[in-house]
Amino acid sequence: MKRILPVLALVLVLLFSSVSMAFADTDPYISIVNPSADSTVYSSSLLVSVKVTKVETITVSVAKESTVVTTAAGIDGNIETKTSKVYTNIAEAESFTSTNTLSYYTKKFENVSPGTYKITVNTIGGDKKAIYTTTRTVKVATKETTESAVFSTGQSGTLTFLQNLLKTIFGD
Amino acid sequence: MDKRTSIKETIKSIVIVVLTLSTILLLYVFWKDLSFNQLSFSEIDLDFGFGDEEEMPAERLVEDIALPSAIIIGTGEGDYFVKTDTKELYGSPEDPSSLVSVICGFGKGEELFIEEISEEQYKEAYKYKSVRAVFNYLVPILDYYKFKGEKAFSGVEDVSNLSEIGFSEVAKDSVLAYDAQQNRYFRIVTGETGSDWMDTFFAAHDFSEEASYYPLEAFLGEGNGTDVMVPMYMESDMTVREASLGRDPAADLIRAKAFFGKTFDFVRKIEEAGGKVIYMYGYGETTLILAEDGSIEYKAGESGRQTLNYFEALDTAIKFIDRHEPVPTGGAVLPGIRLEKSSIDDSGYKTYRFEFSQMVGGEEIFFKDGPSVVVEVSGGVVSYFYAKRPFVAEPSADAKQAKEPVFAAINTIAANYESIAQMLGEELTMEEVAQRLTSVKYGYLCEEGALSPVWEIKAAGLNESLYFDLYTAKSYGLD
Numbered sequence: 009m010k011r012i013l014p015v016l017a018l019v020l021v022l023l024f025s026s027v028s029m030a031f032a033d034t035d036p037y038i039s040i041v042n043p044s045a046d047s048t049v050y051s052s053s054l055l056v057s058v059k060v061t062k063v064e065t066i067t068v069s070v071a072k073e074s075t076v077v078t079t080a081a082g083i084d085g086n087i088e089t090k091t092s093k094v095y096t097n098i099a100e101a102e103s104f105t106s107t108n109t110l111s112y113y114t115k116k117f118e119n120v121s122p123g124t125y126k127i128t129v130n131t132i133g134g135d136k137k138a139i140y141t142t143t144r145t146v147k148v149a150t151k152e153t154t155e156s157a158v159f160s161t162g163q164s165g166t167l168t169f170l171q172n173l174l175k176t177i178f179g180d
Numbered sequence: 181m182d183k184r185t186s187i188k189e190t191i192k193s194i195v196i197v198v199l200t201l202s203t204i205l206l207l208y209v210f211w212k213d214l215s216f217n218q219l220s221f222s223e224i225d226l227d228f229g230f231g232d233e234e235e236m237p238a239e240r241l242v243e244d245i246a247l248p249s250a251i252i253i254g255t256g257e258g259d260y261f262v263k264t265d266t267k268e269l270y271g272s273p274e275d276p277s278s279l280v281s282v283i284c285g286f287g288k289g290e291e292l293f294i295e296e297i298s299e300e301q302y303k304e305a306y307k308y309k310s311v312r313a314v315f316n317y318l319v320p321i322l323d324y325y326k327f328k329g330e331k332a333f334s335g336v337e338d339v340s341n342l343s344e345i346g347f348s349e350v351a352k353d354s355v356l357a358y359d360a361q362q363n364r365y366f367r368i369v370t371g372e373t374g375s376d377w378m379d380t381f382f383a384a385h386d387f388s389e390e391a392s393y394y395p396l397e398a399f400l401g402e403g404n405g406t407d408v409m410v411p412m413y414m415e416s417d418m419t420v421r422e423a424s425l426g427r428d429p430a431a432d433l434i435r436a437k438a439f440f441g442k443t444f445d446f447v448r449k450i451e452e453a454g455g456k457v458i459y460m461y462g463y464g465e466t467t468l469i470l471a472e473d474g475s476i477e478y479k480a481g482e483s484g485r486q487t488l489n490y491f492e493a494l495d496t497a498i499k500f501i502d503r504h505e506p507v508p509t510g511g512a513v514l515p516g517i518r519l520e521k522s523s524i525d526d527s528g529y530k531t532y533r534f535e536f537s538q539m540v541g542g543e544e545i546f547f548k549d550g551p552s553v554v555v556e557v558s559g560g561v562v563s564y565f566y567a568k569r570p571f572v573a574e575p576s577a578d579a580k581q582a583k584e585p586v587f588a589a590i591n592t593i594a595a596n597y598e599s600i601a602q603m604l605g606e607e608l609t610m611e612e613v614a615q616r617l618t619s620v621k622y623g624y625l626c627e628e629g630a631l632s633p634v635w636e637i638k639a640a641g642l643n644e645s646l647y648f649d650l651y652t653a654k655s656y657g658l659d
Contacts, residue, residue: 051257053257055412112590151256158304
């Protein structure tokens with residue numbers, strides 16, 4: 009029993025450390041400043057701006073979210089439907105190395121269709137592998153282009169016209 | 181006796197002719213209400229300054245000089261294109277589809293609705309597909325119509341000065357205007373003026389090769405930074421160019437005669453030990469200083485007695501500059517000029533002060549010690565003139581043959597924000613420094629015999645501009 013306990017403890021430590029590595033921490037020196045968290049971008053292009061406050065190398069990718077529905081027969085013979093999210097990169101991941109203690113990585117992704125996107129920033133360690141992962145989700149939608157979206161119409165225009173007409177007749 | 185009578189008659193005839201001519205001249209002086217300056221100086225004497233009339237540069241028009249400082253084209257997708265070399269895009273008044281024709285001609289013969297709008301509405305409208313001309317100086321609309329001999333539309337006095345004017349697809353039947361002096365925003369509904377023109381403009385111009393600009397806030401996150409436009413990624417072939425500001429003593433005499441005209445014979449010359457030369461008429465009422473740094477400063481003793489409007493005064497200033505331009509030698513070029521800033525002193529016969537920026541290869545030249553070309557027009561005559569005009573050599577043989585990426589503007593600020601904060605005398609974060617920035621531009625810095633490609637950064641609370649190498653972000657003068 010005395011021998012089993014240390015071995016068991018060692019096994020448990022190894023097990024949990026490997027599990028924890030599967031969920032990489034976010035980099036405390038990385039901040040995705042644009043787009044804002046939980047925001048919607050009304051445009052067909054997406055500006056990504058990442059603040060880096062350490063001399064390090066990152067890779068940045070943007071992937072579009074889509075939903076995949078799969079059906080399969082369960083153990084009991086019933087048909088089971090599973091819905092899962094799939095992410096497809098819209099461009100090749102780009103690498104950026106900051107040379108100061110404060111730098112910004114910026115990139116404009118063009119021709120972005122409406123939908124949900126995930127921005128992923130991986131911090132690259134000495135062994136060229138990702139040691140941290142920082143992500144952000146953003147929605148992209150189409151912008152309305154109508155006058156009423158910005159200006160009120162009708163009443164004030166008529167009022168100003170009348171004011172100008174009166175000024176013309178009676179002077180200032 | 182007959183001979184004596186004949187001589188007397190001849191003398192009488194000569195005296196009568198002289199008196200008649202003097203009377204005509206005096207009548208002319210009183211009729212035109214001229215001052216002695218206007219009779220004496222180079223306004224009527226074109227022989228000096230240029231050995232040959234063919235060397236004299238073609239006179240520039242107000243339309244060539246009174247250009248927008250920038251034209252901002254909104255794509256409607258959150259990014260913008262910013263053109264600082266605006267002449268081509270602004271167009272010519274002869275072209276009815278040009279931006280300048282549409283701006284100057286809007287509202288003719290139409291009933292207009294003029295609506296004051298909020299700053300939020302104005303800024304929101306320009307987030308759509310749009311074209312906006314930005315002037316660093318105030319454009320008095322009424323004076324411009326008078327200058328062009330056109331009738332202004334009713335209600336234009338509400339928008340007395342223009343600082344910005346443009347169009348947005350979200351209000352195709354309108355012109356949007358901003359008056360910085362009153363800090364008021366307007367929407368002028370003109371009928372169909374905006375809609376076809378915008379479509380024609382975007383079809384005629386391809387901006388795909390231009391750098392995308394974003395408001396500084398977009399790079400730093402919402403609530404940080406300002407709406408100062410900053411390029412995201414940019415390439416350039418700007419390279420260091422030699423620029424001579426030295427004075428050629430052999431040309432001093434010719435230049436001085438161009439200012440004093442026929443009264444030059446009564447002008448004293450004072451040479452100081454440092455190399456400065458001062459020409460002085462009378463007891464210093466009129467002086468011309470040729471400084472050792474290559475600058476020239478002229479002060480007239482008297483102002484005139486005419487009241488000119490803004491554009492008439494600007495026309496006077498431009499003609500004066502044209503008549504006193506130095507002639508570059510050795511294949512060097514003289515930079516072009518553009519109106520940068522203006523102010524008006526309404527006392528007396530009105531004094532207009534015009535400051536001009538200089539440009540070479542389409543890029544602005546910055547000078548650390550203030551505006552490089554200044555003209556004051558007082559009572560209709562030029563009362564003050566200052567110019568520092570470099571002769572710029574063509575790019576050297578080992579200059580860049582192709583464009584290469586510049587040091588990104590946002591990272592230039594990031595690399596130097598602590599120094600900028602130090603200049604502001606406060607401990608500030610990057611975001612706090614960005615909130616204070618009022619301008620981020622690129623161009624050439626004229627210093628130590630060369631034009632060097634730089635970023636120019638201005639901040640609220642700083643009297644001077646800051647300069648950083650365009651390709652390395654190294655600061656000029658900040659430690």
